[in-house]
Amino acid sequence: MAKKKVTRRTLLKMKRNQEPIAMITAYDYPSACLAEDAGADILLVGDSLGMVVLGYDSTIPVTLEDMLHHTKAVARGAGNAMVITDLPFMTAHLPTGEVLRKAARLMQEGLAYGVKVEGGAEIEEKVKALTAAGVPVMGHLGLTPQSVNQLGGYLIQGKDLPNAQRLLDDAKRIEEAGAFSLVLECVPEELAELVTKHLEIPVIGIGAGRYCDGQVLVYHDILALAGDLHPSFVKVYREAGKLMASGIQEYVQDVKNRHFPEEKHVSHLKEGLLEQLHGYIEGAQKHEEN
DSSP: OOOOOOOHHHHHHHHHTTOOEEEEEOOSHHHHHHHHHHTOSEEEEOTTHHHHTSOOSSSTTOOHHHHHHHHHHHHHHOSSSEEEEEOOTTGGGSOHHHHHHHHHHHHHTTOOSEEEEEOSGGGHHHHHHHHHTTOOEEEEEESOGGGHHHHTSSOOOOOSHHHHHHHHHHHHHHHHTTOSEEEEESOOHHHHHHHHHHOSSOEEEESSOSOSSEEEEOHHHHTTOSOSOOOTTOOOOOOHHHHHHHHHHHHHHHHHTTOSSOGGGOOOOOTTHHHHHHHHHHHHHHHHHO
């Protein structure tokens, strides 16, 4: 049976049926096509593209125009998978009208299904405004990369009672504000399980253990495209980066050694045409001399 378009109703049904949700980041048309063909339910155009695609050391420099550019490409490669895109740094803290305008661009121009926003109680009213305006919102709690400087680094969140309680409260508030799902990043497994059971909406984990409704990882991490350093919660499925690097090295050496292109890679003029061209050049040279 052909897979149907994934919607928020699809995800709610999956949670009720305890069917795991598979989410992966995608940043361009080829990665979207591969993830779609693999059967991913959700493609997240993460602002992590700042680090794995654009070469920044955090997500903070990523702009709305960056997100639009990459979201358009992913949307063209997605078929039935839901496409969600990140609102970039500080966007959710702008005046409500500005937040709505930026989200509208990501949906109208970028063709995203909805947006993901980082934060809890401090953005509750913006989540309400977005959902009231018809924008599907995915929340994001725990380690929120846009706040990495404030958090003091990429650290596990909710490890003590006050922070765990605040995360539980924030999760419920984001759900009640209208979010259709929630990403939990880098929190203890037991806390993630508690949040997942506490909410009616699907909870998707990254570094949050085994008991969320789904999982998300970064495309470049699972394929080892961004080097050998990975967070401990990442599982590398293929060493694609090394394979690609060796292929590029072989190409460069073939060019340097004149082993590429070979006869099978070239085309030739029709018989007699080369002599005619030589004659044309000789005639042109004589004309210049006269």
